[in-house]
Structures are given as structure tokens and as C-alpha cells.
Amino acid sequence: MIRDIIKYPTPPSVQYATDVRFFNEEIHSLIEDMKDTIKANSLDGLAAFQIGSYYNIVVVKEYDGKYLELINPRIISTNGKVTTTERTAYFPGLSANVTRYESISLVYQDREGDNHSLKADGALSILLQRKIDYTFGSSFLNKLTKDEKKIFQKKLEFGSDVAISESCPTTFKRDYIIKAINISMIVMVILLIGSFFIDNLWSYQLNLSFGVVGLNIVYFFYAQYEGKKFTSCTSCQIGNIIGTAVVSLVKLTLLMSLSYFIM
Structure with a gap:
């Protein structure tokens, strides 16, 4: 006869096994x-x-x-x-x-x-x-x-057999995307300043802004994929990912608004 196996969190029904004395x-x-x-x-x-x-x-x-x-x-x-x-x-x-x-x-x-x-x-x-x-x-x-x-x-x-770290990692591969976004926006600031001395820089600024938007989209989806690998801190990571993407787009919007009026 097949018997039910006791499984966690149900405690075993006995504390210590008793030796068999009668082999019946x-x-x-x-x-x-x-x-x-x-x-x-x-x-x-x-x-x-x-x-x-x-x-x-x-x-x-x-x-x-x-x-x-x-x-x-x-x-x-x-x-x-x-x-x-x-x-x-x-x-x-x-x-x-x-x-x-x-x-x-x-x-x-x-x-x-x-x-x-x-x-x-x-x-x-x-x-x-x-x-x-x-x-x-x-x-x-x-x-x-x-x-x-x-x-x-x-x-x-x-309830998972995935190896879980005691804390979230401090660095991720998605950080490289953020670096690319920041570098692109620094170049955009340089172009904005340069527009006071050089004409016809708006097309370059516009193309860079499209690139930054694209990088933010890539960051948003890849960062979520990467975050799911760390079960113990997924929820806080998703919040950080959304916040980072929103802040980046707000900066881009302000920069492009300023560039539109100046350039």
C-alpha cells in the first residue's frame, strides 16, 4: 500500500524512532x-x-x-x-x-x-x-x-531551489546601458553649448535623442530580465528600474526642450 510522505512544513509525527523488538x-x-x-x-x-x-x-x-x-x-x-x-x-x-x-x-x-x-x-x-x-x-x-x-x-x-544571494548584487550588466545613456546625454549638452558658436547642430541633437530613447527602452526590458535572476530582491529592483528609466527620460525631455528653443 502506498503511504503519504510527510513533507515540510508538517512536522514528523514522532520525535525518535523506536527499535523493532518483534519481527512480525x-x-x-x-x-x-x-x-x-x-x-x-x-x-x-x-x-x-x-x-x-x-x-x-x-x-x-x-x-x-x-x-x-x-x-x-x-x-x-x-x-x-x-x-x-x-x-x-x-x-x-x-x-x-x-x-x-x-x-x-x-x-x-x-x-x-x-x-x-x-x-x-x-x-x-x-x-x-x-x-x-x-x-x-x-x-x-x-x-x-x-x-x-x-x-x-x-x-x-x-519555495525555490535557485541559489539565492544574501543581498542584491551591487553591479549589473545593465549598468553599461546606463553609462551609454549618460555619455550620450553629455554629448548632447556639449552640442547645446556648441550651438552658440556653430550652426546646424540640431539634426545631430535630434538623432542623439532618438538614440537615448532607444537605449532607455532596451534598458527597461533587459533590466527586468536580469532582475528576475535574483529572487530575493526582485521587487526592489523593479522599482529602481522604473525610477531610473523615468528620471532618464525626464532629463532628456528637459534637455531637448532647452535645445529646441536655443538651437
């Missing part, structure tokens, strides 16, 4: 439900904790499609450290960079209560560590560094 049909049925749930959700593994059971059971899918059943798993030794990008069904659609042990040794029991030992490395080691975390009422959130946790909290807030 109830346990066998639970393990089969876990397999069905893994298959239905295309998961790599599942802890009974994740479907609201208080039993200390972990089931993971192996490369050959078979399932490894671990009852009362305990990590007894570890070796090395590795940082990988992890995902978990509890935080659907989100990922985080987590540092874990590169290889582990553990002991566990099967559904008949027989004892076994296992050495795991690579992806299997990471998967087992993540699932065993749940048996202690934990998730990878508790394994994150201080900086990574801040980033992940932002992801939770916005």
Missing part, C-alpha cells in the same frame, strides 16, 4: 508499504519515520532494482568527508550542499531478526546516512553549515 507481520507489511511508496514516488530510499511510523526501519533501492531492508540500523564507524548536493522528499524540489562521511560501516537486522553488517561508500553511503538521520528525528537541515543553512532558509522562504 506488522513489520513485514510496513516494509512492503515502504517499497510501494518508494516505487510510486520514484525515490531512492525511505525511512519509516518519513511516513509517520515510529519504527526504526530504512529501505533503500539498489542499482539492480532490488531493495535493501535495514531494521534497527546503527552506524559503527566512519571514514573521510565529502560534500554533495542532496535532495529529500521532506523538502520537495529543494536541495542543499551537505558534508557527510565518505564511507560508513553499520550493523542492522533483517525482517527475520538476523544480524548483518554492511560497508557502504559513495552514493549508497550518503543515502543511508540521510535516511538514518530521520530515525533520530533529524533531516539534512541539521547537517548544514551556518552559511549553507542561511541559503537553504531562503530557499524555504521563496
Whole structure:
């Protein structure tokens, strides 16, 4: 039977998993439900904790499609450290960079209560560590560094897996468009001053004004596209973009009005 997986922000129904003492049909049925749930959700593994059971059971899918059943798993030794990008069904659609042990040794029991030992490395080691975390009422959130946790909290807030900066960048590519606009308007001021000494500069002034209008249009649309890349500060950026474009056009209008009467 396919079971519902507990997902954020719903807290797990139990705080710590309880070791299995009686290896009966109830346990066998639970393990089969876990397999069905893994298959239905295309998961790599599942802890009974994740479907609201208080039993200390972990089931993971192996490369050959078979399932490894671990009852009362305990990590007894570890070796090395590795940082990988992890995902978990509890935080659907989100990922985080987590540092874990590169290889582990553990002991566990099967559904008949027989004892076994296992050495795991690579992806299997990471998967087992993540699932065993749940048996202690934990998730990878508790394994994150201080900086990574801040980033992940932002992801939770916005519901997005996009890497979110703690603050908006101070420079953007759109700044080059603003520089081009400012340079063009400086040239227009020079032409205005030059008109006191040289005739027939109005056509140049008019063409430059069209260029400035065009640059403002390019700036307005490109700046919005660039701003959407930074989810944490999109709203304030849109306000700045509109304000910058309006100020630029007001300056151009005043400059062209003055040029019309003088030139």
C-alpha cells in the first residue's frame, strides 16, 4: 500500500524512532508499504519515520532494482568527508550542499531478526546516512553549515531551489546601458553649448535623442530580465528600474526642450 510522505512544513509525527523488538507481520507489511511508496514516488530510499511510523526501519533501492531492508540500523564507524548536493522528499524540489562521511560501516537486522553488517561508500553511503538521520528525528537541515543553512532558509522562504544571494548584487550588466545613456546625454549638452558658436547642430541633437530613447527602452526590458535572476530582491529592483528609466527620460525631455528653443 502506498503511504503519504510527510513533507515540510508538517512536522514528523514522532520525535525518535523506536527499535523493532518483534519481527512480525506488522513489520513485514510496513516494509512492503515502504517499497510501494518508494516505487510510486520514484525515490531512492525511505525511512519509516518519513511516513509517520515510529519504527526504526530504512529501505533503500539498489542499482539492480532490488531493495535493501535495514531494521534497527546503527552506524559503527566512519571514514573521510565529502560534500554533495542532496535532495529529500521532506523538502520537495529543494536541495542543499551537505558534508557527510565518505564511507560508513553499520550493523542492522533483517525482517527475520538476523544480524548483518554492511560497508557502504559513495552514493549508497550518503543515502543511508540521510535516511538514518530521520530515525533520530533529524533531516539534512541539521547537517548544514551556518552559511549553507542561511541559503537553504531562503530557499524555504521563496519555495525555490535557485541559489539565492544574501543581498542584491551591487553591479549589473545593465549598468553599461546606463553609462551609454549618460555619455550620450553629455554629448548632447556639449552640442547645446556648441550651438552658440556653430550652426546646424540640431539634426545631430535630434538623432542623439532618438538614440537615448532607444537605449532607455532596451534598458527597461533587459533590466527586468536580469532582475528576475535574483529572487530575493526582485521587487526592489523593479522599482529602481522604473525610477531610473523615468528620471532618464525626464532629463532628456528637459534637455531637448532647452535645445529646441536655443538651437
